[in-house]
Amino acid sequence: MNLAYRDIKHNLGRFLLTCFGLSLLLGVVLSMIGIYRGLVDDALTLVRAPNADIWVVETGTLGPFAEASRIPGNTREDIARIAGVTAAGAMNFQSVQTQRHGQELRLYVVGYELGHPGGPINIVEGRNIGRDRYEAVADLGLGVKTGETLQLGRTAFKIVGLTEGMVASGGDPLLYMTLRDSQQLQFELSPSAVRKERARGARPGSADTVNAVVAQVSANIAPETVVQDIKRWKHLAAMSQVEQETLLTQSVVDRARKQIGLFTAILLVVSAVIIALIVYTMTMDKIREIATLKLIGAPDRTIIGMVIQQSVAMGVIGFGFGALLIVNIKDYFPRRVVLQPEDGLALAGVILIVCLLSSALGVRLALKIDPASAMGG
Amino acid sequence: MTTTPQSPLIELKHISKHYGEGETRVDALRDVSLEVYPGQVIGLLGPSGSGKTTLLNIIGCIVEASSGWAKLDGDVIYDNAWMKSDLRRLRLDKVGFIFQFHNLLPFLNSMENVSVVLDLAGVPADRAKQRAQELLEYLEVGHRRDAYPAHLSGGEAQRVAIARALANNPRIILADEPTAALDSERALIVMKLLRKLAVEQDAAVLAVTHDEKIYDQFDRIFHVRDGQLVTED
Numbered sequence: 001m002n003l004a005y006r007d008i009k010h011n012l013g014r015f016l017l018t019c020f021g022l023s024l025l026l027g028v029v030l031s032m033i034g035i036y037r038g039l040v041d042d043a044l045t046l047v048r049a050p051n052a053d054i055w056v057v058e059t060g061t062l063g064p065f066a067e068a069s070r071i072p073g074n075t076r077e078d079i080a081r082i083a084g085v086t087a088a089g090a091m092n093f094q095s096v097q098t099q100r101h102g103q104e105l106r107l108y109v110v111g112y113e114l115g116h117p118g119g120p121i122n123i124v125e126g127r128n129i130g131r132d133r134y135e136a137v138a139d140l141g142l143g144v145k146t147g148e149t150l151q152l153g154r155t156a157f158k159i160v161g162l163t164e165g166m167v168a169s170g171g172d173p174l175l176y177m178t179l180r181d182s183q184q185l186q187f188e189l190s191p192s193a194v195r196k197e198r199a200r201g202a203r204p205g206s207a208d209t210v211n212a213v214v215a216q217v218s219a220n221i222a223p224e225t226v227v228q229d230i231k232r233w234k235h236l237a238a239m240s241q242v243e244q245e246t247l248l249t250q251s252v253v254d255r256a257r258k259q260i261g262l263f264t265a266i267l268l269v270v271s272a273v274i275i276a277l278i279v280y281t282m283t284m285d286k287i288r289e290i291a292t293l294k295l296i297g298a299p300d301r302t303i304i305g306m307v308i309q310q311s312v313a314m315g316v317i318g319f320g321f322g323a324l325l326i327v328n329i330k331d332y333f334p335r336r337v338v339l340q341p342e343d344g345l346a347l348a349g350v351i352l353i354v355c356l357l358s359s360a361l362g363v364r365l366a367l368k369i370d371p372a373s374a375m376g377g
Numbered sequence: 378m379t380t381t382p383q384s385p386l387i388e389l390k391h392i393s394k395h396y397g398e399g400e401t402r403v404d405a406l407r408d409v410s411l412e413v414y415p416g417q418v419i420g421l422l423g424p425s426g427s428g429k430t431t432l433l434n435i436i437g438c439i440v441e442a443s444s445g446w447a448k449l450d451g452d453v454i455y456d457n458a459w460m461k462s463d464l465r466r467l468r469l470d471k472v473g474f475i476f477q478f479h480n481l482l483p484f485l486n487s488m489e490n491v492s493v494v495l496d497l498a499g500v501p502a503d504r505a506k507q508r509a510q511e512l513l514e515y516l517e518v519g520h521r522r523d524a525y526p527a528h529l530s531g532g533e534a535q536r537v538a539i540a541r542a543l544a545n546n547p548r549i550i551l552a553d554e555p556t557a558a559l560d561s562e563r564a565l566i567v568m569k570l571l572r573k574l575a576v577e578q579d580a581a582v583l584a585v586t587h588d589e590k591i592y593d594q595f596d597r598i599f600h601v602r603d604g605q606l607v608t609e610d
Contacts, residue, residue, distance in 0.1 A: 374474075
């Protein structure tokens, strides 16, 4: 006869309500892990999209995401000529804020060369950019539709395709356009500014600048070899895809990772304290029953089993509810929440350990209950 | 009244129990000797704090005596500084407890409250259920087998508690104020039931009570005064 189960069944409403409260807390823990995973995933989405082996940026910088980087527009031709490089593409990146239907819209513009690496992937609706000017592919996260026109700077762009899940490390949805359009958006001065420059005797700077060049390398050649070749140019720096990803995860999202990690740890400690208090209170409520059980001959293991089983049941049900809740509402979070099965299993393991440790207080109380206290009024 | 067989089920010799030492020492029991034989129903009377419950606790293997010698159904459980180990098992096998407020487990129904004792003793579930049903029928509460304690009347709950106390066929039944929560009529029914059980199952019943209405149901009555036992046949 499973006494823990009988007790839970008898007080099912109260127990489930307790589990629900706990599930909210454990759901927050799970969502924190999911937010961190989403943060890393978001940061890497943009870096992984061009399917590059090498990133070429301005010398002395860790661009184009960790630091600003500007290199001449013709760098792509130089890189493409290096032995082992099979394809190369110049790219521009820029955060933009605009308005759509009176609402502020933040997006991250990616400029790329048609027919070269760096274009949009995961197109779920419409088509890729087919013309050299004034077309764009936006992410679904922007909320725009194909065929719609979006005003950026002085130019209106027609949305011809939609991608899914393409965001920058800050969570802003991506908008792809041609390199030329992005150069104009990023570097070209407005006519009034040009007039002002001319009036003061300065010549407007060239807009033929890019933030980075991505290169794909032949499978027979190690990317590091090409990186060393590129580094011989004084005005360029290069890093492999692995280095770029490491840079992003370790520098760009490192603080967020630590912050979320610490917060998750605090939430786990809070969960442990709450579980311990709930188990202790549940045991306190059963002092007379436990004393009676001891008096009629129940061994300590039966009593301990009852306390631990209830604690574990609470943790498992609380975690289950919490996971179910987060799985169903994760898409409503402002930032991507990525729930990975291994994270869920690891957290479930941690919760199990927390439940076992937390039940120690209740077990200690249960073992101290004097069977003689069952006697008398 | 029953005849007195040769070997007592409960045998206490010079049992003393004190709490604390020095100025704070309280003597709960002083040099108590007692023999209870199968089939006997014994009453323990006395004012609050006189030591009745302490005596019941020592016989029930819940509290260790400070000195003396005690034997239950042939097993020496205490001999001065020595105390038998695994008294839990002995309690499970040989002693049945009946409480003032029945102490049924609120999360188990009547059937489960009785069979839990058998379950703890390792009896297979089907046999435990069968035995529990028999006992509930015997005590005329078989129709309440699925009811939880909160839905039982005082008399029904006490009968289920008695069924639980009898589940393992104990030779010794210890009752702490078994009729305190019952009216006169039900108190008499419960005491007659205990007497019947003592006779039919060859068990010894030791009941602590303040209830004067049931005095005539005891074979022998002992008064406990200041930790000492005074016979009143």
